[in-house]
Amino acid sequence: MRPEPATEGRLGPRFAAPLAVASGVFALDQTTKLLVRTHLGLHESIPVFDGFMNVVYARNPGAAFSLLADAPAWFRAPFFVGITAIAIVVVLYALARMPPEDRLMRLALGAVLGGALGNLLDRLVYGEVIDFIDVYWRSHHWPAFNVADSSITVAVTAVIVQSLFLGSSESRPTSTSHGPPS
Numbered sequence: 507m508r509p510e511p512a513t514e515g516r517l518g519p520r521f522a523a524p525l526a527v528a529s530g531v532f533a534l535d536q537t538t539k540l541l542v543r544t545h546l547g548l549h550e551s552i553p554v555f556d557g558f559m560n561v562v563y564a565r566n567p568g569a570a571f572s573l574l575a576d577a578p579a580w581f582r583a584p585f586f587v588g589i590t591a592i593a594i595v596v597v598l599y600a601l602a603r604m605p606p607e608d609r610l611m612r613l614a615l616g617a618v619l620g621g622a623l624g625n626l627l628d629r630l631v632y633g634e635v636i637d638f639i640d641v642y643w644r645s646h647h648w649p650a651f652n653v654a655d656s657s658i659t660v661a662v663t664a665v666i667v668q669s670l671f672l673g674s675s676e677s678r679p680t681s682t683s684h685g686p687p688s
Contacts, residue, residue, distance in 0.1 A: 519606065520601060520602060520604070520606065521601060521602075523609070523612060523616065524601050524612045524613060524615055524616030524619065525616060525619075526616070527613050527617050527619075527620060528617070528619040528620035528623065529620065530620065531616075531617055531619075531620025531621055531624065531653065531654065531657045532624050532627075532654075534653050535620070535621065535624035535625075535652060535653040535654040535657070536624060536627065538638065538652065538653050539624075539628070539636040539638070539652060539653075542561065542563050542636065542638040543563065543636065546562070546563040547563065548563050548564075548565065549562065549563060549564065550562065550563055551640065557643070557644070558641065558642065559639065559640065559641050559642070560640040560642070561638050561639065561640070562638055562639075562640040562650055563636070563638055564636070564637045564638065564640075564650040565632070565634045565635070565636060565637070566634055566635045566636075566637050566650070567579070567582060567633065567634040567635075568582070569586060570649075570651075570655065571649045572649060574586075579633070583629065583633060586629055587626065587629055587630065590625065590626045591626075593618075593622050594619060594622055594626070597615050597618055597619045598619070600615055601615055601616075610668050610672075611664075611665060611668055613661075613664075614661040614662075614664040614665050614668075615661070615665075616661075617657045617658070617660065617661035617664075618657070618658050618661045620654070620657055621653075621654035621655065621656075621657035621658035621661070622654070622658065623654075624652070624653065624654035624657075625652075625654045625655070635652065635654075636652060637649075637650035637651050637652050637655070638650065639651050639652060639656070
């Protein structure tokens with residue numbers, strides 16, 4: 507049996523796929539927000555699927571569903587930046603501790619990381635998050651959201667599904683290959 511190289515199992519291999527997902531989510535999020543900012547006026551709306559979805563330029567000073575949007579700016583800005591920073595550290599810590607076999611969980615955490623970074627950049631640059639996806643039915647509109655929000659939602663759903671129905675890699679049987687006896 508040969509010894510493993512000193513770098514094996516370190517940060518590089520553990521972070522490669524999740525950081526690739528995070529980078530892709532971040533790039534798509536920022537690109538779509540740039541397109542909305544440069545092609546639409548604030549609160550301008552373009553129908554995409556009549557009766558179901560519009561692209562709208564909206565700004566959200568609060569969290570999901572405009573939570574705390576009416577809180578004073580002196581509280582809101584440091585609070586959301588701090589919470590996001592803590593979430594990013596927790597995700598990176600979880601990735602560092604997670605077995606490489608937990609592929610779905612690692613990719614999902616990469617999507618959470620990319621979404622968190624996309625919305626964090628908005629908060630740091632604009633003091634609020636740019637939202638542009640407006641889903642509705644008749645006169646009932648879901649709060650506007652963006653690619654970062656969608657990524658976080660899908661990723662958290664994947665984490666919950668894996669946790670509830672698939673279990674962790676530690677509880678799943680693994681196939682091991684044993685060579686012939688020496």
